[in-house]
Amino acid sequence: MGFPGTWMTESESVVYRVVPKCACSTIGQIMYYSDHGTFFDGDIHDAETGLHKWAHEHSQPKITANVRDHRSYAFTCVRNPYTRILSSFFDKICGIQRNGKRYRGNLVPLLVQKYGIEVGEPETNFEFDQIRSFRRFLLFARDTIRWRRPMEPDIHWSAMSGHISTFIVNGGRYDRIFWTEQFNDGMQKVLDAIDTPHEIRLDRIPRFNESEGHGPKRAHPVEDYFDDLSMHLVYEIYKKDFNLFRYDFQNPANKMPTGEIDLDEVHAKLGE
Structure with a gap:
């Protein structure tokens, strides 16, 4: 099955498992900028070059080799269901x-x-x-x-745990899963853990919401x-999304997580 929905910088500085509706446009643009010093002109989902994507056949061997050997820091991002x-x-x-x-x-x-x-x-x-x-x-x-x-x-509406599990089941391991609700904090921890050709200043990065308007x-x-x-x-x-990613099912008004994500628990429960 491979690693559907997986993106990787051309420099192989970082690997990201896309979860739709979870800041993926902004994350993709940050990855693109970290390699090239400029943002992709358009929707990053349309980029055919400048970023390795599982959807591109020529990228698949590179992504597979990297993820199976865990050569690069791997992460994803989740959102309140x-x-x-x-x-x-x-x-x-x-x-x-x-x-x-x-x-x-x-x-x-x-x-x-x-x-x-x-x-x-x-x-x-x-x-x-x-x-x-x-x-x-x-x-x-x-x-x-x-x-x-x-x-x-x-x-776009299938469970986040389903997207995230394919990466684990096929041999990948996440170093971090963070919340869109605390995006800058989570993304900064990813950036702190990797070396990129171009420096990223999160306070200067716009939000790329391609569906807005x-x-x-x-x-x-x-x-x-x-x-x-x-x-x-x-x-x-x-149910799995609420439990694994620590969101409050009882109160739809509370979009914030209620506890820390346990990566070992995520890998154990989604790797079965």
Whole structure:
């Protein structure tokens, strides 16, 4: 299976396992800058050169050799499951994508027809009942993850533990997993542990949120979107994420972690 979703600097200073909706655009740009002294002009996900990616066939042998021998510092980044699934909904379901179209072509019409979801339109300033539609989207996300219907689960709302486990199962080991909610602190510890051709000053790095401005703004506090049933569905989908990465399932309003991540526990439970 190899190491899907893995990026590595060309200098092999660091290895990163991408987790969608967890600051991956900013992290990718930091990695690119650390090698080249400049940011990639565009969405880093579109970069064909300047960064080794598992999706590029020529990069696969280099990534495999590096990760299997643990030659470089390896890390990933996680996010509160409540805010992550909300972000996926507003970006991928309600938003207009970089190509000017809806995400995955017929996905939104399918959701409208089968789940009664509304997403709004740019022409009407995306006016719709966000809470009702989001809760219906949660049913769809649960159906894709639990029963793989009406489609396979999408990478943007499948569990973080699933993404992170592929790296471990295939022979990799993480040196650090940090939270987007404490991004500068976590990313600085990664940078302190590696040598890069170009120095990174985190206080001068912009946030690269490629999905921003392409869809509706969240109109309510996070906790308003989750009633008892919604919380139950979220826990059913993301139980491992809450437990391993120390997020507060009981309180959707608390986006901050409640304890330290135990790397040995992560490797033991996700390496089975």
